[in-house]
Amino acid sequence: MARIMHVTALIVAAGSGTRMGGDLPKQYARIGGKAVLAHAVDALLSHSKIDAVRVVIGEGQEDIAREALEWRDVGDFIIGGATRNESTRNGLAAVETSHVLVHDAARPFCPPEVIDRLVETLDGDAVAVVPVLAVADTMARLDDGGLGEAVSRDGLVKVQTPQGFRTEQLLDVLEQSDLAGAAATDEASVIRAAGLPVVTVEGHAKLEKLTTPADWARAAREMEQDMVPRTGMGFDVHAFAGPGPIILGGIEIAHEKGLAGHSDADVLLHAITDALLGAAGLGDIGEHFPPSDPQWKGAASDQFLVHAAKLVRAGGGTIDHVDATVICEAPKVGPHRAAMRTRIAGILELPEASVSVKATTTEKLGFAGRKEGIACQAVANIRMASA
Template sequence: MRTDVIVVAAGNGLRAGEGLPKQYRPLGGVPVLRHTLRGFLGRAGIRHVLPVISPEHAELCAQALAGLDGVLPPVAGGSTRQASVRAGLEALAQDPPELVLIHDAARPFVSTRLVAEAIATAATAGAAVPALALVDTLKAVAAPGFLATGPDRNAVRSVQTPQAFRYDLILAAHRAQAGADDLTDDAAVAEAAGHAVAAFPGDTANFKLTTPEDFVTAERRLLAELADVRTATGFDVHAFGPGDHLVLGGLRIPHDFGLAGHSDADVVLHALTDALLGTIGAGDIGHHFPPSDPQWKGAASDQFLAHAAALVRAAGGRIAHLDATVICEAPKIGPHREAMRERIAAIVDIAVARVSVKATTSERLGFTGRREGIAALAAATVRLPWID
């Protein structure tokens, strides 16, 4: 059945603490919203994925979605969750699906199994939610500071998203309940319209990021999932040529000579680019940016390194560390080392502490010793999802 997904991302997430709205905060260096959307893209049975956002967050959303294929243009949400979901449902009306999944942007760990069971259960029952049995005893509040016997935990469940519905059913239910703002999820909207809602097994890993502590837990979980640690190396060399400066590590450095090359001949960024490409088996810099292509003549090499970093992230990876060694007699690298680290970190969007730049000479031996050019060695370490 044609199935679309609405990802609700219009809130501010105030309980998550200070900073960006929680759906745009980095998790493993990637915005939470991007993680969540990836959980549906390419899944069997999913046709479209539609984010519903606050218009105030349009730029944050654009950054989170950059380069992500298969996502519909975001639509503006409302002042309540119900209003936001209805806005998403109405946006799908011109080319309606048969089923729709409605999911919280702050649940980035949705599994293949959850998506499949949501679709299968809704296809049969019309309305379905993932549910978890409770493990803690529930108590009622009898008076401030005192508790009394509460409901039988075996008779209640906690529910998650994605909640799944026949599209026409949930659209009509939301339209009928448009004036109500006290319904906490879409199952409640369906129930208020007289529909029974089926349950299927939820997933404890599919927790919602609500507090600062939840982000700590999520980071630990993400690192555990990125169990494939890979290291690769890169090497580049360019000869000196006419000029009054050269480019190293993304910096323009005054010098008696320039570096000869088709692009800006930044040996440091070229070596780092090859190292990153090597971690994911994606060829080398010449494969992605052929020197025979005139569009790269004089090009700034920061775009080469940024491209390699984007490919690592597209593979679900996280850059753990970058290390570069510059081999030359001149210019002196020491005065520029920290600025290079900062520039490289900015290009690939990682912490400066994860970047190392070193320098050495070849003791006046070889072409670098004769001051004929500069060489650079690089190593990159990344964490990737384990693939058998």
């Protein structure tokens, strides 16, 4: 039977994240090369039972949110308010589906089975449904700064997000409730205060909220455990043609001859680009930037490398190291190696220690030995989530 209920995931990302420290709100900081907000969006966008994802951001955060989410389809950003519930109300006003999952951007890793449980419960006519985890630790009250009376943990749970609701009903309750100000920390609290039932389903440890630097370190470790190393190889060659200079490793090098190619013929950046695409299983440079396409005629090759790096990171990957060997008799690479390394590290947003550039000759054998052109081979090591 076809599914009649439609669901929008509404991610509330309007906070300032002051408890995390630093100037950047925590939802825009990166874990594994990808913004926390992007992790949250990807988990929901990829789920078959989510029809749309919308994002509520703080006023003035449009540029940083756009940079964090890049190509992801979340519609126009919704501007939040001064409180959590103001932001949620603004978001709900833009939701066009019958049901909504309201999610904290600071919970970046939402397992698909939790979404399954929420949607299935909503489809059973629940007013509201939230994921919860039983409290395992001993609980106690503080008494003048010391440990006071123990509190029974029987029946205590930690309430997580996403939280599922009927869209119109949640909006009505938020608009009418006295708890719609700063006092309410989540939408389920407002629903309960209105006397409406809230159903619970099993949550997940991965939905723990990022609040402190220690939480951040924990999330990074958990992500590392789910990632596997992958290696890609790249190779490119360009013939000498026309007058110099040449572009190699993103820098200009004086030479009596230039390199033939549809773009700027930067053989070093092309090889690294192919290595990154290969490691991520994303084809080769020709598929992404066809030489038959006139828009790439004379194009600077740094944009090819930026594109490959963004694709790796958009897939949740981390670039660990790139190593390249330039093969030619001339020009001499040694005097320019440091500058190339610095330039490539800058393009890839990596420390220079993660970039290696070497050079060799073919002992005057073959086309490189005859000074007919330059070749380059590259290896890229990345980590990506296991399939």
